[in-house]
Amino acid sequence: MKTLILNALVVNENTTKELDVLIADGRILKLGADLQNTPADHIIDAKGLHLIPGVIDDQVHFREPGLTHKANIATEARAAVAGGVTSFMEMPNTVPNALTQPLLEDKYQIAAQSSLANYSFFMGASNDNYEEVMRTDIKNVCGIKVFMGSSTGNMLVDAPEVLNKLFANAPCLIATHCEDEATVRQRMEHFKEVYGENVPYNIHALIRNEEACLISSRFASDLARKHGTRLHILHISTGDETSLFEVGTRKEGKIRLANGTPKLITSEACVHHLWFDAEDYKTLGNNIKCNPAIKAPHHKEAILQALLDDRIDVIATDHAPHTAQEKAQPYWQSPSGLPLVQHSLNVMLEMSRQGKITMERAVEKMTHAVADCFQIADRGYIREGYWADLALIDLNAKTVVKADNLHAKCGWSPFEGTEFHSEVTHTFVSGHLAYHKGQFDESKKGQRLSFDR
Structure with missing residues (x-):
């Protein structure tokens, strides 16, 4: 499966610029400004959204x-x-x-x-x-x-x-x-x-x-x-x-x-x-x-x-x-x-x-x-060859913290009632779209981290 994220405002290594990101086999295969014609199984138009490392x-x-x-x-x-x-x-x-x-x-x-x-x-x-x-x-x-x-x-x-x-x-x-x-x-x-x-x-x-x-x-x-x-x-x-x-x-x-x-x-x-x-x-x-x-x-x-x-x-x-x-x-x-x-x-x-x-x-x-x-191996950056741990964020949306949208088992938060001016819309874990707009896909689990020591 290949996933192509188009037109994202990529926040990475102290810069923000519009880029496309191609994901394959769990990793970032390619970064560029003109990947729109690249074949992919799943395409996300992220125009106006910010993409950050997970x-x-x-x-x-x-x-x-x-x-x-x-x-x-x-x-x-x-x-x-x-x-x-x-x-x-x-x-x-x-x-x-x-x-x-x-x-x-x-x-x-x-x-x-x-x-x-x-x-x-x-x-x-x-x-x-x-x-x-x-x-x-x-x-x-x-x-x-x-x-x-x-x-x-x-x-x-x-x-x-x-x-x-x-x-x-x-x-x-x-x-x-x-x-x-x-x-x-x-x-x-x-x-x-x-x-x-x-x-x-x-x-x-x-x-x-x-x-x-x-x-x-x-x-x-x-x-x-x-x-x-x-x-x-x-x-x-x-x-x-x-x-x-x-x-x-x-x-x-x-x-x-x-x-x-x-x-x-x-x-x-x-x-x-x-x-x-x-x-x-x-x-x-x-x-x-x-x-x-x-x-x-x-x-x-x-x-x-x-x-x-x-x-x-x-x-x-x-x-x-x-x-x-x-x-x-x-x-x-x-x-x-x-x-x-x-x-x-x-x-x-x-x-x-x-x-x-x-x-x-x-x-x-x-x-x-x-x-x-x-010294985590191949994570923490948006780089070709690194694992595709990524989050898409909408800074024009809001997150209002309420008991009914909490996922921690305890069911409460010290932030309840707070309105944040941002929303996490998509989360990729090792290339897998694990979360999208309130829905989880648990068909794949996360991976054990390894360390370059």
Whole structure:
């Protein structure tokens, strides 16, 4: 089957120009301005639509196995694809935690049978599974996840000797959740004594504060510099942390420093830390409770600036659904995490419309830079020979977020009632038209990501 996309405004590698794209055998066979006479089985006239590489989300929690009352790989992959996200990297704090190679492989087998999107899964680290971590297949696994605070199960890694050993010998990228556990616990106990159940609206930002994030991120950065570790710090939530990162650039498929050397430490911003701030707790309450916390308004401005000057390298979601009933519990019992993957691209396109970031830059941070950061093979760009992971977007249409058009299993969104001035009309996953105007085609599943390492 050959698919021909005509007259699309192709947003790719920091330019936007009208091009035609020919897809065959799952890959981009040809790019050009005059392919209209090329034979094809399926032709899409994309006049007026923007075509981008499919979004790659490097941090999601799809809850399978063990927590499938909240979500599963099939439902969340559909939500992703509906939002133009064609590939995801999922975290190990499922039940059981993915702390052994067989348990990790179990997740890959589930995804092979059920995921409409392309997929990879992080190997989890704990205080006592070092040998299992060292067996990670670096060409077929996105990275190693280390929770340096705020974890579930047996996944908090706080033993100094274990952290030093992991950072010294990790066979591939280490991705960290950075919040200082001692600081968080001390502040939680303090505020419980002060407020009891009658908590102020922004208490989550007070408990999981700037200090907790900065202490942990600095510690991780120091370990990486000490051992020469390839470190990726997830979900930066404070302007304070941005001072830890050096300005970078992307060249020859790698994220580099200004002097051209490969960047040792990269970092991620999430859409909710760019869109919401602590004032939104007044209206959204626990529905924006997440770890690390959404904080005061000046932090989202500082995070955006760090994205623009390439101190922060990629944009993701940390999609982490819970049921509406779980989130409706009182603050101390309500779990942290938000469902976000269906609308991350809409958020960044809205920020582009507001003049905060160009569309080309937003696309770079959600596609090219993620592929470069993780060394993903043949994805993240619109290039001849690359897999055809693509999203068509109508910037003259609107997406109004409502419960009845959500695809995440939890059935709610912190964006409900929001009107975005963009619509994802088509999503191609490895050349397969997986989504079109609200309809899914699950006759083909996504593929396991591979890595050029």
